[in-house]
Amino acid sequence: MSKKMKAAILDGFHQDFHWEDDVEIADPRANEIQVKIVSCGLCHTERAEQVNLWGLGLPFPIVLGHEGAGKVVQVGPGVTKFKVGDKVAMSTPWCGTCAACSSGQQWACEHVDDLEIRGVDYYGTPGPLSRNGKPVYTFFNQSALAEYSTIHINNCTKLPDDFDLRIAGPLGCGFRTGAGSIYNVVKPKLNDWVIITGTGAVGFGALWTAKAMGAKVVMVDILQNRLDIAMELGADAALNSKGMTADEMGEALNDITGGGAQGMAECTGQGICYKGGMKALKMGGRCASVAFINELNFEYFTTECQDCKNVQFIRMGNVEGDTIIPIMAELYKRGMFPFDKLIKFYHFTELEQAMEDAHTGVTIKPVLLWDMD
Ligand SMILES: [Zn+2]
Ligand SMILES: [Zn+2]
Structure with a gap:
């Protein structure tokens, strides 16, 4: 039939x-x-x-x-x-x-x-x-x-x-990917700082999940209107990185987080965001590399980007749909997603x-x- x-x-x-x-x-x-x-x-x-x-x-x-x-x-x-x-x-x-x-x-x-x-x-x-x-x-x-x-x-x-x-x-798809990256990979603890580069659906999914887990979040993008939305919808801080070098991004993120973040979700696929964020990731910190990095090269793996830092490349949030979709649905009902x-x-x-x-x-x-x- x-x-x-x-x-x-x-x-x-x-x-x-x-x-x-x-x-x-x-x-x-x-x-x-x-x-x-x-x-x-x-x-x-x-x-x-x-x-x-x-x-x-x-x-x-x-x-x-x-x-x-x-x-x-x-x-x-x-x-x-x-x-x-x-x-x-x-x-x-x-x-x-x-x-x-x-x-x-x-x-x-x-x-x-x-x-x-x-x-x-x-x-x-x-x-x-x-x-x-x-x-x-x-x-x-x-x-x-x-x-x-x-x-x-x-x-x-x-x-x-x-x-x-x-x-x-x-x-x-996108929200699941961002949410799963935080829930299953970055796993922030209470009051940890998490850097999220990129303010699309993936970045927002990561933002709300990190907030629900008790973390503080700085969102990074070059689009001010997106950063304004992120601040309205739960971010603790925003960094407009337009025109910044990776070193400048790292410095700015270190200032915002008071000495570095414990977690990061890279959701842009831009090498400069990866490098800039990693410079502000603390030793022992975890970075979920969520987007395809189009221009990954060894220039990004400077000592300060490697030092006892964990990078996990992500597919669909490294999470099962049956785990994360009900969590997002419940957080939505509570006004947190x-x-x-x-x-x-x-x-x-x-x-x-x-x-x-x-x-x-x-x-x-x-x-x-x-x-x-
Ligand atoms: Zn999709
Ligand atoms: Zn299989």
Whole structure:
């Protein structure tokens, strides 16, 4: 059995998305559910994949979308984790059986490339989507730029019944990454200082998690309006590093923190932020390197950046979705994770505009909705 639905198809790199209303989606099999999608967040990934920025390669045609949330409308045979009507946030896939998954490190799943970007599903087949009898490949095993997703239960986390699905999409990606980096890697203690470079969704997720753990946070960016928002939404200090050298950044951060920070989350991918922050990280401190560092070279590993300091490179926050998504949802309810303040809504068919606004920084977190009312 299958049904037809609307979905945004990408036929190749450097092409435009086109919406079609005759994409077939199969019913869920064992360990799968079908979700009626309410919202889908966008980060830089969709644009990066559209222009092949990371050179990862994709099968085509494909339906992107990896920050979906919605309601369960069907469950496959034997599924007990979810029931029809449950609200779920969709996140990254993990096979559940490889060495990494078996040791509790789902974020390091050995099969993640197949499941995320090769369009292969958990059964080793092309997945639930097709059009005119030919496969349409999935992204993150999720493909949330559509009306429905037939998805493995590993990708999904149940949300509280009263949680607003319109804002829930982005919990599975950027916010999760920032939150997990702090919760599972930086692990600040009460009153520790944490340096967070970058004020996108990842940086804000890190900010609110560090604050919830009792730390003090200095946010670093070159965009003053973003730093103003960070100060309004919980940061203890902000540093506008525009025009600064790494040495100047390090000095300024040492001043702000009264002699250095115990933790750091590098969320920009800029080498200068990495080096500047590391200069203000105390010996024994922990840095979560969250973003791809485009220009990493040994110039950054000066003695003062190495001295008894721990750097961990991060994937999806080095955390399980089922651990961190409920924590973020609960902190949101308590007013301690106000991520809705960063969201701007667009209709799904305004996909290109939403991606453009994310790219130019007009919108921190675009979220697509089917129902704008
Ligand atoms: Zn994302
Ligand atoms: Zn695995």
